[in-house]
Amino acid sequence: MxxxxxxxxxxxxxxxxxxxxxxxxxxxxxxxxxxxxxxxxxxxxxxxxxxxxxxxxxxxxxxxxxxxxxxxxxxxxxxxxxxxxxxxxxxxxxxxxxxxxxxxxxxxxxxxxxxxxxxxxxxxxxxxxxxxxxxxxxxxxxxxxxxxxxxxxxxxxxxxxxxxxxxxxxxxxxxxxxxxxxxxxxxxxxxxxxxxxxxxxxxxxxxxxxxxxxxxxxxxxxxxxxxAHLEGIVHIYIDAAADPEKALKVVMNAKTRRTGICGAAECLLIHRSLVDTIGQGVIRALIDAGVEVRADAALQKVPGTVPASAEDWGREYLDTIIAARVVDDVDAAIAHIRKYGSHHTDCILTEDDAVAARFFQRLDSAILMRNASTQFADGGEFGMGAEIGIATGKMxxxxxxxxxxxxxxxxxxxxxxxxxx
Amino acid sequence: MxxxxxxxxxxxxxxxxxxxxxxxxxxxxxxxxxxxxxxxxxxxxxxxxxxxxxxxxxxxxxxxxxxxxxxxxxxxxxxxxxxxxxxxxxxxxxxxxxxxxxxxxxxxxxxxxxxxxxxxxxxxxxxxxxxxxxxxxxxxxxxxxxxxxxxxxxxxxxxxxxxxxxxxxxxxxxxxxxxxxxxxxxxxxxxxxxxxxxxxxxxxxxxxxxxxxxxxxxxxxxxxxxxAHLEGIVHIYIDAAADPEKALKVVMNAKTRRTGICGAAECLLIHRSLVDTIGQGVIRALIDAGVEVRADAALQKVPGTVPASAEDWGREYLDTIIAARVVDDVDAAIAHIRKYGSHHTDCILTEDDAVAARFFQRLDSAILMRNASTQFADGGEFGMGAEIGIATGKMxxxxxxxxxxxxxxxxxxxxxxxxxx
Known part of the structure; x- marks a missing residue:
């Protein structure tokens, strides 16, 4: 040398x-x-x-x-x-x-x-x-x-x-x-x-x-x-046809299992029809678990939320914070993710096959998930034994x-x- | 607009x-x-x-x-x-x-x-x-x-x-x-x-x-x-165990079918044991077909060849010219191709499976061929219907x-x- x-x-x-x-x-x-x-x-x-x-x-x-x-x-x-x-x-x-x-x-x-x-x-x-x-x-x-x-x-x-x-x-x-x-x-x-x-x-x-x-x-x-991947701005969308139990379990795991990894959820999108049911329940559970929920106007009625600002969309916290917002349907969720996502991992919670297919087809993240925690975004969990990293590019x-x-x-x-x- | x-x-x-x-x-x-x-x-x-x-x-x-x-x-x-x-x-x-x-x-x-x-x-x-x-x-x-x-x-x-x-x-x-x-x-x-x-x-x-x-x-x-590929510096190596008829047929096709395409042969490597037999025959056939054969010292004894200079190794002619040289064995052929090739297409003519396997394993051209004309280096001939180009990179x-x-x-x-x- x-x-x-x-x-x-x-x-x-x-x-x-x-x-x-x-x-x-x-x-x-x-x-x-x-x-x-x-x-x-x-x-x-x-x-x-x-x-x-x-x-x-x-x-x-x-x-x-x-x-x-x-x-x-x-x-x-x-x-x-x-x-x-x-x-x-x-x-x-x-x-x-x-x-x-x-x-x-x-x-x-x-x-x-x-x-x-x-x-x-x-x-x-x-x-x-x-x-x-x-x-x-x-x-x-x-x-x-x-x-x-x-x-x-x-x-x-x-x-x-x-x-x-x-x-x-x-x-x-x-x-x-x-x-x-x-x-x-x-x-x-x-x-x-x-x-x-x-x-x-x-x-x-x-x-x-x-x-x-x-x-x-x-x-x-x-x-x-x-x-490489620059950021994991991971979204979870709770669809109108989501199963309440799975939704609660998956969102909690995706956000709180480990907050510092790139597969941790950073933004929750909730179908408008669920605001008073599953939406409330999930947000309360997050808050109870010590997560700061930065909510849009429609979700601020849930006690304990804090108001989100424009900078909260498309943000990677790697911390016990999550942004949350209401969307009208799967297309609005797709549009949000296209605008703010980082092509890392995005997830839909739904029992409706057609809606899931639309989400899978119209989004182009490296990893798209249905009814599974985004924390699975990992080479070991994919059965690869180990990974040298996660890439979001297409080449x-x-x-x-x-x-x-x-x-x-x-x-x-x-x-x-x-x-x- | x-x-x-x-x-x-x-x-x-x-x-x-x-x-x-x-x-x-x-x-x-x-x-x-x-x-x-x-x-x-x-x-x-x-x-x-x-x-x-x-x-x-x-x-x-x-x-x-x-x-x-x-x-x-x-x-x-x-x-x-x-x-x-x-x-x-x-x-x-x-x-x-x-x-x-x-x-x-x-x-x-x-x-x-x-x-x-x-x-x-x-x-x-x-x-x-x-x-x-x-x-x-x-x-x-x-x-x-x-x-x-x-x-x-x-x-x-x-x-x-x-x-x-x-x-x-x-x-x-x-x-x-x-x-x-x-x-x-x-x-x-x-x-x-x-x-x-x-x-x-x-x-x-x-x-x-x-x-x-x-x-x-x-x-x-x-x-x-x-x-992309910058050049197709295509080599054909005639091994000691080459079949004389196939060698003649394949080399002639590889060089003369169309000289201006990237899969056209540009350099002929001949096993030392074949100089006076297949080697002479192939070179004569090339010369008879109007190809200028730029030969190393050992091959200059074949009438009609012209002496090769150092610049002829690793050169893409896209014309009725071919460089030709004698090598001691498959390893010498591999070494020559590693030094002068462009990772496009390289070919071995041999009936010996072990020698062919060595050539295939130790070289890393995008296309490696055995007993087949390099002019087949084409998306259509690979069954792809059409090609947008040929790439020699690895990404x-x-x-x-x-x-x-x-x-x-x-x-x-x-x-x-x-x-x-």
Whole structure:
């Protein structure tokens, strides 16, 4: 590694090494990658004391910098959380290998047999903030999908990420895979981020994980493709044909299970016919659970609500607050969501199939739900084992991004001397 | 439409109209889109005299500008070529509608049923050169896939494209679809191209169709995603285990059937053991067919070859020229293609399954072929009905881009009051 002060040179070296590793990884046998991930899991558990020690340094640094309690919590590692990292690595190891999977195949009259098979993207850049476990999750998913990865963790989690990364390298070494398959930017210097965003020759896609500030910066400035969501402005619409019990249960879960995740509900739309029935009941239950309900004029008659202002529509609180408003019908709900949504996750509560179909057809969020909590918006809950993030764009990856979506494809065409007429 | 001199305003209007049309098209019934394409085909045939007249104006303009014979040929329309356009429109009309197609679906223990269904990308921008038929092909594929399209044809084909576009609008009108679903930039001003490349708010993807100059410009300057290939530096490797007859037949077809298309072979790699047998035979046949064979030192002993220079490796001739060189084995062929290829189409001639598998696995071109002519690199020959272009990038679309690849997807998740624990 070059002098760490010369960030451009450091990053260029990481980029070249990643590209070389990616060329080898592209055809690494599934078993070898599985072995590397199992060995990494073993190493994380064996070296947990070391990881906790590194994490203590980060926590001390965080306390000195007076990080918020929420950030300190995200940063903190415990033996339980390390067990979670180990489990995650083993879960990805156990997944089917996407590389080489035949997506579809067919024959042509010309005598050609055509197969479409998965192939890795190449080099993935992951830029994240304080959670040190992203080091393991992102490293594992990229390796599984045959991609090399350059990880740039937050400066707060510098030591923790470094200790976890060392274990991933142990795994690569044990399996005889190139160590540069998973690289961690070896400096806290923020200039490394700007460098990554412009490394069009060596990085194929960037995945930012973190707050709106980081994601917005990456989306604005990256010159390589980005898989991300800026915000989860999640709507739930209670339709005239909603089942009262399901509505109450789903709304409460969607808002209150965890308020800080991107699948948490941020805006409640209630059909006008339900204001005095289900609507009141749901709003009261939210208030009783400690949620501040910012209501439009029609809903302000429910005791305990506070008046919503124009800024409350299309707002991501990530907190115990929800906006609530009355709509005339499903089309008005759709219109509201089109105007204020963020194409992340939106939900309808209804027993009417035709209304649900209309909601599913006329909206284009990455995830549309019916009679289910929006908190399910997660790769694990979708059965993907793990996710590197959730994407709201329409290019390539969308929704929870697991190993399969970190691949592209190629066509394999076989003839028996076929020529074109 | 605003004053045509204010290009920025003109393009902004096209963009807004396209976005509005896309919102409607996204859930337009398959039958309505099919009807529009059939009606457009009828209109093209009914108004063929008008189209030919417009084309004569373009041909006169082209002659004045002293366009090359190849460009004049691409520009020229005849009744036969118009029949081809009509057939193309009907072929796309008859294809299955990709929008709403369930790509995969599964159940989770939590009670969720998850579907992944195709959804349109939104607005496609197509920038092309002299071929007026691209107007119909691109317009049809975008409509089929539920996307609005902004077409920017070459200034040479301005009148022809305008006349064809009028027929597409006839079709949209007949089917009751928004006319702005297929818009043609109504001015020859080249500033329209730069505008399109920066319309990140209204254009979701740009497809450039044309020479390296145009495609390179779009790839360098576009701020929206691009589906394209810059060059087709197509290699054919004749392996030690190649069948002599197939090798001869396939190489001749790959080089000479049409030299100006992106799937035409540009470089021949010959296994060292075959120099005096198949190698000589193939090279002689090429020379006899009028192809200039630029040979490396080992192949220069074949009479009629000319010496290759370093610039001949990785070069796209699009002409009756081919580079030829000897390699030691399949790995050397792979190394050459990795170094000089363009990830478009590369081919191996061999009867050895293990060698073919190695070639398929270790190379990552959009299309890899075995014992088949590279001239098959075409959406029609892949059974896609038509293609809007061929892409060599790895993001989203790859290889021949038909209607299906002009779509993204969304997740439709159904529960029965499911909440997350």
């Amino acid at each position: 070059k002098d760490l002060d010369d960030i451009q040179a450091v990053m260029a070296t990481l980029g070249t090494q990643a590209k070389d590793a990616a060329a080898e990884l592209a055809f690494a046998p599934a078993e070898q990658k599985r072995k590397a991930l199992e060995a990494a899991a073993d190493a994380v558990w064996a070296r947990r004391a070391e990881i906790l020690e590194a994490n203590e340094k980060d926590m001390a640094f965080g306390a000195e910098k007076a990080l918020s309690p929420a950030m300190m919590d995200r940063l903190k590692l415990t033996e339980d959380r390390i067990q979670g990292i180990v489990d995650g690595l083993r879960a990805v190891a156990a997944q089917d290998d996407p590389v080489g999977e035949v997506l579809t195949e067919w024959d042509m009259d010309s005598g050609l047999h055509i197969q479409r098979v998965r192939t890795p993207l190449g080099v993935v850049g992951v830029i994240y903030e304080s959670r040190p476990n992203v080091t393991a999750d992102a490293g594992a998913l990229c390796l599984k999908s045959g991609n090399a990865v350059i990880l740039r963790g937050g400066s707060e989690s510098f030591n923790s990420s470094g200790a976890i990364h060392a274990c991933l390298v142990d795994g690569l070494r044990a399996a005889g895979l190139p160590e540069a398959a998973i690289q961690l930017v070896p400096t806290r210097d923020r200039a490394a981020v700007s460098e990554m965003l412009a490394m069009t020759d060596t990085i194929d896609v960037i995945v930012p994980r973190g707050g709106k500030g980081l994601v917005g910066l990456v989306q604005r400035e990256a010159r390589v493709p980005v898989f 390539h990856a969308r929704g929870p991004v697991g190993a399969a979506q970190l691949t592209s494809f190629k066509y394999l065409v076989t003839g028996d001397g076929a020529v074109r007429g | 605003k004053d045509l001199d204010d290009i920025q305003a003109v393009m902004a209007t096209l963009g807004t109209q396209a976005k509005d049309a896309a919102a409607e098209l996204a859930f337009a019934p398959a039958e309505q889109k099919r009807k529009a394409l059939e009606a457009a085909a009828d209109a093209v045939w009914a108004r063929r005299a008008e189209i030919l007249e417009a084309n004569e104006k373009d041909m006169a303009f082209g002659a004045e500008k002293a366009l090359s014979p190849a460009m004049m040929d691409r520009l020229k329309l005849t009744e036969d070529r118009i029949q081809g356009i009509v057939d193309g429109l009907r072929a796309v009309a008859a294809q299955d509608d990709p929008v709403g197609e369930v790509l995969t679906e599964w159940d989770m223990d939590s009670g969720l049923h998850i579907q992944r269904v195709r959804t349109p990308l939104g607005v496609v921008g197509v920038i092309y050169e002299s071929r007026p038929n691209v107007t119909a092909d691109a317009g049809a594929l975008c409509l089929k896939s539920g996307n609005a399209v902004i077409l920017r044809g070459g200034s040479e084909s301005f009148n022809s494209s305008g006349a064809i576009h009028a027929c597409l609008v006839d079709g949209l009108r007949a089917a009751g679809l928004p006319e702005a679903a297929i818009q043609l930039v109504p001015t020859r001003d080249r500033a329209a191209v730069s505008e399109m490349l920066a319309m990140t708010d209204t254009i979701d993807v740009i497809v450039p169709r044309g020479g390296k100059g145009l495609v390179g410009l779009v790839q360098r300057e576009a701020r929206v995603p691009v589906f 989203h679309a790859r290889g021949p881009v038909g209607a299906a690849q002009l779509t993204s997807f969304k997740y439709l998740v159904t529960g029965d009051g499911a909440v997350r624990g």
